Amino acid sequence: MNPNFSFFSLLLFFISFLAITATDLIIQETCRKCARNDPNIYYSFCVASLQASPDAHSANLRQLGIISLKLTRVNVTDTRHYIKELLKNKRLDPNFRACLNDCLDLYSDANSTLKQAIKDYKSNHYEDANIAVSSVTDASTTCEDGFKEMGIVSPLTGRNNNTFELSAIALSIINMLH
Ligand SMILES: *[C@@H]1O[C@H](CO)[C@@H](O)[C@H](O)[C@H]1NC(C)=O
Numbered sequence: 618m619n620p621n622f623s624f625f626s627l628l629l630f631f632i633s634f635l636a637i638t639a640t641d642l643i644i645q646e647t648c649r650k651c652a653r654n655d656p657n658i659y660y661s662f663c664v665a666s667l668q669a670s671p672d673a674h675s676a677n678l679r680q681l682g683i684i685s686l687k688l689t690r691v692n693v694t695d696t697r698h699y700i701k702e703l704l705k706n707k708r709l710d711p712n713f714r715a716c717l718n719d720c721l722d723l724y725s726d727a728n729s730t731l732k733q734a735i736k737d738y739k740s741n742h743y744e745d746a747n748i749a750v751s752s753v754t755d756a757s758t759t760c761e762d763g764f765k766e767m768g769i770v771s772p773l774t775g776r777n778n779n780t781f782e783l784s785a786i787a788l789s790i791i792n793m794l795h
């Protein structure tokens with residue numbers, strides 16, 4: 618092999634290795650801070666969620682905030698559609714249906730709340746973004762508690778947990794910025 622060529626490819630390899638490591642370090646460092654500031658945030662969930670977003674690999678802290686807000690919104694939208702599918706079943710127990718309807722309202726509101734939160738965030742209104750995102754975290758626990766209070770097994774536990782975690786991560790990043 619041409620020694621110059623192998624040196625060049627080694628150099629390229631080394632540079633891209635450094636670049637990948639550097640951005641993943643920002644994700645890891647941010648998630649470490651999130652988990653330290655909020656004991657409800659799981660470090661590995663945080664890293665996996667942020668790393669799954671292609672944009673996150675060249676992001677700074679402020680951009681990670683936007684990414685986490687958008688991830689939360691996509692998740693909320695998906696759960697809202699899932700609840701609507703469940704509600705199509707005509708033979709649901711009335712209490713179960715009532716819980717699902719409450720969750721549908723909560724998740725519909727969460728979508729528009731997050732839209733506003735992203736606007737607030739982009740215009741540096743971190744206090745307003747904080748309040749909005751907190752209400753989304755609350756929505757996930759209110760939905761889950763609705764089933765618990767009725768003694769019904771929630772079909773949304775995993776999804777509520779995802780919304781809880783993602784919104785808590787967004788909130789934690791917002792609080793690092795202001
Ligand atoms: C919701 O978030 C979880 C955790 O990051 C992820 O595994 C899942 O794919 C997301 N769902 C959608 C529809 O984005």
Ligand SMILES: *[C@@H]1O[C@H](CO)[C@@H](O)[C@H](O)[C@H]1NC(C)=O
Binds near residue numbers: 692697
């Ligand atoms: C909710 O937000 C998403 C973005 O994730 C958007 O595409 C969707 O149309 C919104 N509205 C509803 C009612 O789900």
Ligand SMILES: *[C@@H]1O[C@H](CO)[C@@H](O)[C@H](O)[C@H]1NC(C)=O
Binds near residue numbers: 659662774778779782
């Ligand atoms: C919520 O998600 C985290 C991280 O994936 C997991 O460790 C935890 O057990 C989940 N909690 C519930 C109640 O499902």
